[in-house]
Amino acid sequence: MLIEEQAAELLSRCEKSLGLELSQIRGNLRNAETRAPAVWELLTIESAVGIGSVEYEPFQGSPDIRLHLPISESRPIWIEVAYLFPRFWKEERQTAAIAHWLFQEAKRRGIEPWKIQPRFDGERTSKAGRVRGLPKLHEQKKFIVNCEIVDFFNLIIEQPEEQHYHKMSHYTIQLSYLPKATGPYLSYRGVAQEAPQTVKEHAVYRTLREKARQHNVSGPRVVCIGSDQSPVIAGLREPGQPSISEAIRTAFYEYTALSAVIIVSV
Numbered sequence: 001m002l003i004e005e006q007a008a009e010l011l012s013r014c015e016k017s018l019g020l021e022l023s024q025i026r027g028n029l030r031n032a033e034t035r036a037p038a039v040w041e042l043l044t045i046e047s048a049v050g051i052g053s054v055e056y057e058p059f060q061g062s063p064d065i066r067l068h069l070p071i072s073e074s075r076p077i078w079i080e081v082a083y084l085f086p087r088f089w090k091e092e093r094q095t096a097a098i099a100h101w102l103f104q105e106a107k108r109r110g111i112e113p114w115k116i117q118p119r120f121d122g123e124r125t126s127k128a129g130r131v132r133g134l135p136k137l138h139e140q141k142k143f144i145v146n147c148e149i150v151d152f153f154n155l156i157i158e159q160p161e162e163q164h165y166h167k168m169s170h171y172t173i174q175l176s177y178l179p180k181a182t183g184p185y186l187s188y189r190g191v192a193q194e195a196p197q198t199v200k201e202h203a204v205y206r207t208l209r210e211k212a213r214q215h216n217v218s219g220p221r222v223v224c225i226g227s228d229q230s231p232v233i234a235g236l237r238e239p240g241q242p243s244i245s246e247a248i249r250t251a252f253y254e255y256t257a258l259s260a261v262i263i264v265s266v
Contacts, residue, residue, distance in 0.1 A: 002039050010042045017049045018056050037083035040226040040266070044081045063215050077220045077259075080211045084203055084227040094134045095120050098173070099188040101140050102149075109153055111160075114183035119174040120190035132190070133172040152177075196232070196241060203232040204263065205247035212255035220259040228266040 002010065007029060015022055028038035045065065048054045053068040065079035086092060098120075103113040122130025135143040143149065152166045156177050164177040196202045204225065211223045227233040232244070244263065252258055 007035075007039055007042070010039070010046065014042050014045045014049070018045070018054060020056065022056070036228060037081075040083045041081045043226070044079065044224045048079055061215065063217060063221065075219045077222060078215075078217055080214070080221065080223045082207045082211060082223055082225045084207065084225060084230040084233055086229055086231060087203060088132075089229075091132050091134060094137060095132065095188070095190055097137055097140075098134060098143070099186075101144060102175070103186050105144055105149070105153065109157065111153065111156055111177075112181075112183060114186050115178050115181045117176045117178060117181065118188045119176065120188065121172045121174065122190075123172060133170070135171065149175075199242040199246050199250045202242050202244075202247035203230060204244050204261075205242075205251050208248070208251035208258060208261060209255065212251070212257050221257055222260045222262065223258065224262045224264070226264040226266055233263060233265045 011022065011025065011029065022042075025038045025041060028034035041064065045054065045056065048065050048067050051067060052070050055066040055068075057064060058066050063078040063080045065081070067077045067079055068074075069077065099118050102116055102118055106113040106116045120132055120134070122132045146168075148166060148168050152164065152175050155164055161179050163179060164175075166175045167173075168175070199205050207225055208223060211221075215221075225233070248261055251261075
């Protein structure tokens with residue numbers, strides 16, 4: 001989202017504007033898994049500072065920001081910050097690791113790895129989307145010696161000029177060997193996992209529901225949702241799947257504590 005120097009400058013500006021050290025955000029910036037949400041929170045703080053006077057977490061258990069507008073007798077506005085990760089980020093991490101295992105095994109056996117092109121499908125067993133059946137990250141050795149994997153690679157060695165294909169029985173993985181594929185780039189494919197079938201499973205609805213339940217304060221409440229990773233925020237959806245607008249309308253109908261939502265695809 002931002003390079004290190006930019007994030008440091010942004011942090012400095014926000015702390016100067018608020019007149020306090022943002023120790024928790026500083027800690028989150030040092031952690032790879034929480035860096036992007038921390039940067040998004042700083043971007044939201046800086047935007048709020050440009051509008052009016054800002055209090056950051058004014059009391060324990062409060063929303064993130066209390067914004068006082070430069071208008072006489074106006075009520076303060078509560079702002080909550082939310083950052084969306086892909087819902088199935090753990091499965092995506094597994095997918096990348098498994099593809100790497102297969103490329104490594106091909107290379108070990110003297111097979112050009114770019115000729116191995118795995119596909120990771122999913123089963124429609126969840127209203128949240130297609131769930132992939134994958135080995136765990138600690139099961140690399142067990143996976144590589146699986147008889148289906150061994151037989152697939154043995155067949156390639158025996159018939160290197162032929163195209164081979166195998167659909168694994170216990171995992172949602174399809175293996176393809178394309179003898180005419182050219183390198184050096186490696187590739188794998190997979191269906192979109194985060195494909196909510198109902199509004200209640202939509203990432204935006206779930207985020208707004210969580211924020212509406214999280215605090216009990218009076219006054220307008222705005223939720224600022226951002227992401228540079230979520231396919232839902234990017235607007236990627238299949239026909240028939242609920243839209244962002246439908247998710248927002250449903251959340252606002254059910255939770256009157258919400259006043260507005262701002263959604264940004266970074």
